[in-house]
Amino acid sequence: MIETIAQYPILAALIALVGLGILFGALLGFAAEKFKVEGDPIVEQIDELLPQTQCGQCGFPGCRPYAESIANGDAINKCPPGGQATINAIANLLDVPAPELDAEHGEEAEVRTVAYIREDECIGCTKCIQACPVDAILGAAKLMHTVIAEECTGCDLCVEPCPVDCIDMLPVEETIKEWHWPAPTTTADIIASDLRPQL
Amino acid sequence: MQEFAVILVSSILINNFVLVQFLGLCPFMGVSTKLESAIGMSAATTFVLTLTAMASYVVDVLVLMPLGLIYLRTIAFILVIAAVVQFTKMFIEKSSPLLYRVLGVFLPLITTNCAVLGVALQNASKDLNFMQSSLYGFGAGAGFSLVLIFFSAMRERLAAADIPAPFEGAAIAMITAGLMSLAFMGFSGLV
Numbered sequence: 001m002i003e004t005i006a007q008y009p010i011l012a013a014l015i016a017l018v019g020l021g022i023l024f025g026a027l028l029g030f031a032a033e034k035f036k037v038e039g040d041p042i043v044e045q046i047d048e049l050l051p052q053t054q055c056g057q058c059g060f061p062g063c064r065p066y067a068e069s070i071a072n073g074d075a076i077n078k079c080p081p082g083g084q085a086t087i088n089a090i091a092n093l094l095d096v097p098a099p100e101l102d103a104e105h106g107e108e109a110e111v112r113t114v115a116y117i118r119e120d121e122c123i124g125c126t127k128c129i130q131a132c133p134v135d136a137i138l139g140a141a142k143l144m145h146t147v148i149a150e151e152c153t154g155c156d157l158c159v160e161p162c163p164v165d166c167i168d169m170l171p172v173e174e175t176i177k178e179w180h181w182p183a184p185t186t187t188a189d190i191i192a193s194d195l196r197p198q199l
Numbered sequence: 200m201q202e203f204a205v206i207l208v209s210s211i212l213i214n215n216f217v218l219v220q221f222l223g224l225c226p227f228m229g230v231s232t233k234l235e236s237a238i239g240m241s242a243a244t245t246f247v248l249t250l251t252a253m254a255s256y257v258v259d260v261l262v263l264m265p266l267g268l269i270y271l272r273t274i275a276f277i278l279v280i281a282a283v284v285q286f287t288k289m290f291i292e293k294s295s296p297l298l299y300r301v302l303g304v305f306l307p308l309i310t311t312n313c314a315v316l317g318v319a320l321q322n323a324s325k326d327l328n329f330m331q332s333s334l335y336g337f338g339a340g341a342g343f344s345l346v347l348i349f350f351s352a353m354r355e356r357l358a359a360a361d362i363p364a365p366f367e368g369a370a371i372a373m374i375t376a377g378l379m380s381l382a383f384m385g386f387s388g389l390v
Contacts, residue, residue, distance in 0.1 A: 024282035041296035
């Protein structure tokens, strides 16, 4: 055996390389089994950044399907409830430039709103209950409905189906618990540049 | 001990793989636009460099030398590198999916980073022992990380700076890299 190999150096080369190949292949096969990734972790991270209004304004049935679509390369500017802040956060996560919000899918609300049903006008048709993506409306057929304010995400989806137009979107008043300092208006002058006139 | 320090200083500063030997320029230009991904890339490359330096030493001494197959070094080392990079890719995909996404195509491209093959071949031709080889590999990785992180920090500043239009983008990056290389030439003769 040894003599044959010594006689034919090409045989030694073949055996050595094939042996190395098989060894590394086995190691990688073992590693692939050990480091198997379950699910797509990037979808979880995008889903966490989305506002979870489940409003469907992006054209997907909810926030998670949209997150999956983003992970597959869809545009990240289709979420009006999240607004520019969400777009910036996702752009930062995926390391891509942040686009403006796509106006086709709706405009960013100035203030957070919550749905309010004028209860004496409600005819109990349950159409708004079917429209609500987060089950925030209570009520039954021919009985008055009402909105659970803490559950409402302000997505506007219940306004359209209401046959008697008794749903208002009311702005949420800022309480002392929710108030925070406004963000600085510009960060542009942190780095000195000749382009701006000196102050 | 002093010998190890000499190897480290030599591979990090004096014979820096990127700026003095001009190996591994592709990730140096490609992954240096953002500091965060540059740090990730440095860590991955250092890991791969150290591991391949060890693995290729073992392959060299245990397989190639006894069989008289030294002429197969290049191809055997490429095999080792490909395996180690694939392993690193799996490891990062599991441990840090975000880094995996940020590095993207540059992760498999560590395979073709010539600094990795350069370290393995230089170790073999210099007849270093196991400890010296792995230290040389680690030093090469540390040197690569050092210049890549410095360079990406500079490029982040350059992106916001007021650069004359003809020099914007790759042009100013090339000039910066050249100046950095000049600065690193100053380390020659340190040891």
